[in-house]
Each structure stands twice: as structure tokens, then as C-alpha cells.
Amino acid sequence: MGTTTPAGTAAATARLERWQRFRANRDKALATRHGWLTITSFQWLEDSPAAVDLAPGLWSTDGTTAVLTAVPSDGLTLVETGEAVDGTITAVLADEESLMWVQFGGPSGDRTVVELAMRSGRYAARTRDAESPVFTEFDGVPTYPYNPDWEVTGRFEPYAEPVDVPISTANPLVDGIHRTVGEVVFRLPGSPHEFRLQAEEEKLGALTVTFHDETNGAAPPGQTAEWRKVSTPRPRPNPDGTFTVVLDFNRAINYPSAFTPYGTCPMPVRNNSLDVRVEAGEKQPYAP
Incomplete structure (x- = not known):
């Protein structure tokens, strides 16, 4: 029966510790404010101004430009500058780009961020709520x-x-x-x-x-x-x-x-399937 040398034991311990650091950093990255765990809606923009789920203002697109119209009582401010949105603003994105565009709510006015996204040539609004239970109750x-x-x-x-x-x-x-x-x-x-x-x-x-x-x-x-x-x-x-x-x-x-039903993440290509149980890595996270 083989034995493990001190050097082998040290190497195994080091590999385990590196994996533990990887896991700690991974969970920390997921638990960022307005990260993936905070997404609460996804809605395509229409060609006429209309309300979207869970966010104030009127949203629309002409196919190339996204348009948002709001009044001061909507409480919307630009994420980048903090400037209040009063009137109409526009943004243009390339396909697969995203913009953390406006924010509202909470004592500081930044509880929820509305992300503008361009996917498959269409604009969408996606809300990220820092008080989403998926985020606040996350424990790795x-x-x-x-x-x-x-x-x-x-x-x-x-x-x-x-x-x-x-x-x-x-x-x-x-x-x-x-x-x-x-x-x-x-x-x-x-x-x-x-x-x-x-x-x-x-x-x-x-x-x-x-x-x-x-x-x-x-x-x-x-x-x-x-x-x-x-x-x-x-x-x-x-x-x-x-x-x-x-x-x-x-x-x-x-x-x-x-972690969210509002993702647009890529699926594997047709042949990337393993006919074994890979009992390693992350499991299914707790249901949102």
C-alpha cells in the first residue's frame, strides 16, 4: 500500500487552499451590489413609449436608439453622473453591449439600477434591485x-x-x-x-x-x-x-x-456534452 510523502501532502494541501481561495473570491464577486443576483426583470422595448416592469418612466426604441422620457417625480437619475432625468434622454448600443443607465429608489436613490441591453439586435431594459431576496439572502x-x-x-x-x-x-x-x-x-x-x-x-x-x-x-x-x-x-x-x-x-x-430567469447566457454548442456525471464544481444554486 502506497504512502504519501510530506512533499506530496504539502502539495495537496496547497491545491486545496488555492481552490478555497478561488471559491471565496467567486462568492464575493457574485455578491456585488447590482450584480447578477439582483436582476428582477427583463423586458423588450417597444417602438412606442410605454412603461416597463418595475421601473418608472416611458421607454421605447426606433431600432437603433433607445429613448427614455421621465419627469422629476419619477426619481430617476443617471448612474454615471447622478444627474436627475427630466425630459427625454437617448442611448445607442452595439449588439451584446450593456449600459447601467439610470437608477432610482431607496434612501440614496440608487436601490434599483436599470440596465439597458442590446441583444439580437433588440433593446431591452433589465432591473437590478439591491434589495432582491436572491441577493440579500445569498450565502455562497x-x-x-x-x-x-x-x-x-x-x-x-x-x-x-x-x-x-x-x-x-x-x-x-x-x-x-x-x-x-x-x-x-x-x-x-x-x-x-x-x-x-x-x-x-x-x-x-x-x-x-x-x-x-x-x-x-x-x-x-x-x-x-x-x-x-x-x-x-x-x-x-x-x-x-x-x-x-x-x-x-x-x-x-x-x-x-x-441564478436568474432574466439571463441571456450562451448554451453549449451541440457536441459539448459529457456522458458522465461531473461531480465537481458548482451545484444548482438555491432557487430564486
Whole structure:
């Protein structure tokens, strides 16, 4: 029977501590004021001025510009400057852009922020309420216990050029694009075969893999959301021209749409499904 050396024990402890720091930072980032846990509505803007859910003022769009008309009694101020909105203001966004535009409510007038968003060529208003129970009662995302077996080494096979793959999103009225830069190839505990998943490139050459697995939506309650993602460090080049990549599924996280029904998060591409139970990373958060 093998024994663990002091050096091995120290290395294992260090890996666990790094994961614990990762979890603490992740929960802290989620629990920011007016972050993802505070979203309380999502509504498309119409071509005629009209009220929107949970926010004052009259909102509309001509297709290229968003328009908001308000009076002082609406209590709306610009998020950027704090200036009161009295009359009509406009904003223009590119597709997939968002703007924390106006705010209102509460003792300081900033309890709720209204985010203007452009999705699939359409403008939408999304409210972010700092007193939403999902936010005020948040006590961290439930996770599986740390297990070093779910940190695996594989290879990255880059494409000659990125390929744009149409995908669905958490909102059935919003289409998305997955810019695939290559495929991550690896094995997982409990599976006899290799997996090959498409990856997107992030900052500084890191990769993100969005995936389904057999724990998604599984019973009993407390398993995982409908899909998750895991990020990898920048692939490491080898002398033979191949690239090594490390996937730590202990760091698999939920998209914002797992916390709110008002997200427009990208779903995995068709082939990014794992036929095993990835019992690592974040579980389904408590129901909003």
C-alpha cells in the first residue's frame, strides 16, 4: 500500500487552499451590489413609449436608439453622473453591449439600477434591485467537495482560423454565436473514452469550455444547473508542436442564468456534452 510523502501532502494541501481561495473570491464577486443576483426583470422595448416592469418612466426604441422620457417625480437619475432625468434622454448600443443607465429608489436613490441591453439586435431594459431576496439572502454557491481527480490534463488542438457556430441562449428569443478556436481533448474519471469539446478563447489566451454533463438538472435536488463552464490557463506549447491544457472541473461554475430567469447566457454548442456525471464544481444554486 502506497504512502504519501510530506512533499506530496504539502502539495495537496496547497491545491486545496488555492481552490478555497478561488471559491471565496467567486462568492464575493457574485455578491456585488447590482450584480447578477439582483436582476428582477427583463423586458423588450417597444417602438412606442410605454412603461416597463418595475421601473418608472416611458421607454421605447426606433431600432437603433433607445429613448427614455421621465419627469422629476419619477426619481430617476443617471448612474454615471447622478444627474436627475427630466425630459427625454437617448442611448445607442452595439449588439451584446450593456449600459447601467439610470437608477432610482431607496434612501440614496440608487436601490434599483436599470440596465439597458442590446441583444439580437433588440433593446431591452433589465432591473437590478439591491434589495432582491436572491441577493440579500445569498450565502455562497453550493459545490461538490474538492476532489483532485477532477483536475485533468489534456491537449488543445487549435483551428487554423476561428469558426463561428450558431447557438441558443437562456432566452429563447436571443440567438448567440460561439467563436470556436479549437478543441480540447481529454479523459475523465469513470469514462473509457476521450472527450473532444469546442473551446472559446478568453483574455491572454485562456480558454473557456461550456458543457453539459449527466448531473445537469438531475434528482435529487441540489445537483447542477442545465449547463456550466470551466476555464483553463493558456495552453502550454510542447517541443513537438502540440499544446497541453489543464482542466480543473473543481472550478466549473454556473452562468448567471442559473441564478436568474432574466439571463441571456450562451448554451453549449451541440457536441459539448459529457456522458458522465461531473461531480465537481458548482451545484444548482438555491432557487430564486
